[in-house]
Structures are given as C-alpha cells and as structure tokens.
Amino acid sequence: MSRRMNRRSFLKGTVGVAAIGAAGFRPRRSQAQDKRTLVVAWDTDIDTLDPAHFKAIGGYVTVANCYDTLIGWKVRPIKDKPGFFRSQPAEWDPMIAESWSTERDGATLVFKIRKGATFPSGRPVTAHAAKYCFDRGLQSPGYMRLVIPALIQVKSPEQFEVRDDYTFAIKMEAPSPMALDVVTLSNNAIIDPEEAKARATKDDPWAGEWLKRNVAGVGPYHLVKNEPGVEVVLESTKGYWRPEPYFSRIVLKFVPNEADRVLLLKKKAIDMVVGRPGLSPKNVKSLEGEPG
Structure with a gap:
C-alpha cells in the first residue's frame, strides 16, 4: 500500500x-x-x-x-465510489486459516491453521486456540450459543475437533449454506486461550468480565x-x-x-x-x- x-x-x-x-x-x-x-x-x-x-x-x-478470524469475506472496491469498499457475498479470503476444505459432502469443514502467526503473548496460534474460541461461543452466555446450533447445526463442543496442532475441524450434523459465513463472523475471533483462562473464575469460567474491556487476540x-x-x-x-x-x-x-x-x-x-x-x-x- x-x-x-x-x-x-x-x-x-x-x-x-x-x-x-x-x-x-x-x-x-x-x-x-x-x-x-x-x-x-x-x-x-x-x-x-x-x-x-x-x-x-x-x-x-x-x-x-x-x-483475526479463521477466514474473512473478500472486500473489493465499489465501482465509481473511490475509497469505498464492499464485502463480496459467498467469497472468502484466508486469514488465520491459510486454507480450508470439506468432507462428508460438505458436512465437515477442515481448516489448516497458518504456521508462524503468534498472539501478543508470543504463544503460537494453533488449532487448540480455534477450538477454545468456538467452544466458548457455544457454551458462554452470549448469543453465539444460539447462533451456532441454529445456523451450522453444532450442538456439542465435541463437534469442534483438533486433529493436530494446525488442523481444526467443524463437524456439522449436515451441510449448511451458512457455514463459512458463520465462521467469518467477528464473534468467532481467535482468542489467546491462556490469557482468557488466567482471568477466569468459578463464576465466570470464560473470562467474560475481563474480556468486556480487554482484548486477547491476534x-x-x-x-x-x-x-x-x-x-x-x-x-x-x-x-x-x-x-x-x-x-x-x-x-x-x-x-x-x-x-x-x-x-x-x-x-x-x-x-x-x-x-x-x-x-x-x-x-x-x-x-x-x-x-x-
């Protein structure tokens, strides 16, 4: 630029x-x-x-x-409107995930996590961090616990799978046309699990109070x-x-x-x-x- x-x-x-x-x-x-x-x-x-x-x-x-999220919507210039951009429907760019694929006729999404990306703490961004964030969305008090089951048919944290340190999978009950759009939402931002866990309490196991005013991501x-x-x-x-x-x-x-x-x-x-x-x-x- x-x-x-x-x-x-x-x-x-x-x-x-x-x-x-x-x-x-x-x-x-x-x-x-x-x-x-x-x-x-x-x-x-x-x-x-x-x-x-x-x-x-x-x-x-x-x-x-x-x-960052695993993937992001493609953003392109708006014709005849210099300085203005618009997200492209059904088009995505790699972010924390450098690539992705499907299995089971589209019912499983498999993301390859980018090696070399680190949190501000110096810890590497891994598939374990991705699972923590999706587990958190599904189980913490926020509205994502309603969005995830409704739009991508994931009802259990066991459906978020770490295959190795840099491979993360989402096993839906059936293919969903909304799947990649849901993954792209900033609500599924990749949080440093160790930073969040260090602020968790018995009454606040997902560190929601600390994350209200602080950030712990890349x-x-x-x-x-x-x-x-x-x-x-x-x-x-x-x-x-x-x-x-x-x-x-x-x-x-x-x-x-x-x-x-x-x-x-x-x-x-x-x-x-x-x-x-x-x-x-x-x-x-x-x-x-x-x-x-």
Whole structure:
C-alpha cells in the first residue's frame, strides 16, 4: 500500500479497519494529527469487547481490528465510489486459516491453521486456540450459543475437533449454506486461550468480565486505551503476520451528538464519521463543498 495514501483515498486492504470500511465513512484530512493517525468519531459507545457478546458498532469496530478470524469475506472496491469498499457475498479470503476444505459432502469443514502467526503473548496460534474460541461461543452466555446450533447445526463442543496442532475441524450434523459465513463472523475471533483462562473464575469460567474491556487476540491492531464514554485508541501490532497497516494509530472517539460530529469535521479535528447513520443526508450534503 502506498505510503502517500491520503485519507480521502483510504483503502481497507491491509489497514485492518474492516468494520470502519464496512460501515461507511467520510474521510477528511485532520490538521491535528500526523498522516499515519486516523481519528474517527462514532455515535455509539462500546458495550463489550467480548467477541461472543458485543452488539454495538463500537464493540464490532474494535473487535474486528484487534482480532483475526479463521477466514474473512473478500472486500473489493465499489465501482465509481473511490475509497469505498464492499464485502463480496459467498467469497472468502484466508486469514488465520491459510486454507480450508470439506468432507462428508460438505458436512465437515477442515481448516489448516497458518504456521508462524503468534498472539501478543508470543504463544503460537494453533488449532487448540480455534477450538477454545468456538467452544466458548457455544457454551458462554452470549448469543453465539444460539447462533451456532441454529445456523451450522453444532450442538456439542465435541463437534469442534483438533486433529493436530494446525488442523481444526467443524463437524456439522449436515451441510449448511451458512457455514463459512458463520465462521467469518467477528464473534468467532481467535482468542489467546491462556490469557482468557488466567482471568477466569468459578463464576465466570470464560473470562467474560475481563474480556468486556480487554482484548486477547491476534490482529492488525492492539488496544492501548479503552476509556468508556470517551475514546478507544488502537496501535498497529508489531510482528503481525500480514503487511503493516497504513495507519499506525487509530483514535475512536465517542461523539453521540450529530451536531458535534459535524463541527469536528468542519474543524478538521477528526478524519471521518462512523455510525448508523453517523451523518444524516442533510449534513452529508452540507459538507460536500468543504475542503480536505
């Protein structure tokens, strides 16, 4: 990716801001920050950073940038809309799993885990970590315990199988057209099992309380600040298995009032807005003639 890329031509590519790219944005050149820092205003705060539990876009954006999944949806440019990208339906790219195949006429998915990927702790990412995360989704209190049985017909942790350190299999009761889409969800982010287990308690065996405000995964970014109701700060992960992201630092500010978001854009104190809608059509129109 070009080091000269400006914010208006911001590309998802290796930047790792998958959720920001998917949510839509209006890039502007911030005067307050260097060109390798992206400052974002969003309209919803983080509810939780637990991959199996988050519901708000704030949680999604942060999880998607701090955790990899086994595979990811292909993301391609939108024609005639420079700087905007869209996920491609029924198309996937390797991530933590460098390849995958099927058995039993599609009822079993087999993933080959990428060798050399490590968690920030230095521990290798293995099939055991993948199983822990899918076991956790199925058995912890989050909504994934409903999604997994309903969409991929997995009702028991025994259906998540470690064949060797780098081979992980999902044995469904029958083939599912939703299987790879479910695997791709950020809810199935790969967590460092040892980090989570170290914070587990008798009443909280899956470390849900700790994972509300902390992250323990491998991803293009890692969490350096999480101040509820104020901002989240992410920095690029050194030694990440993919190319270095263009932006080395991302500041995600919670700005609930749209008028304040517009004012910050006009003052060039932020580079973009994320949300649903983030900016109303009226305010988008009013900003079209603004420089930057």
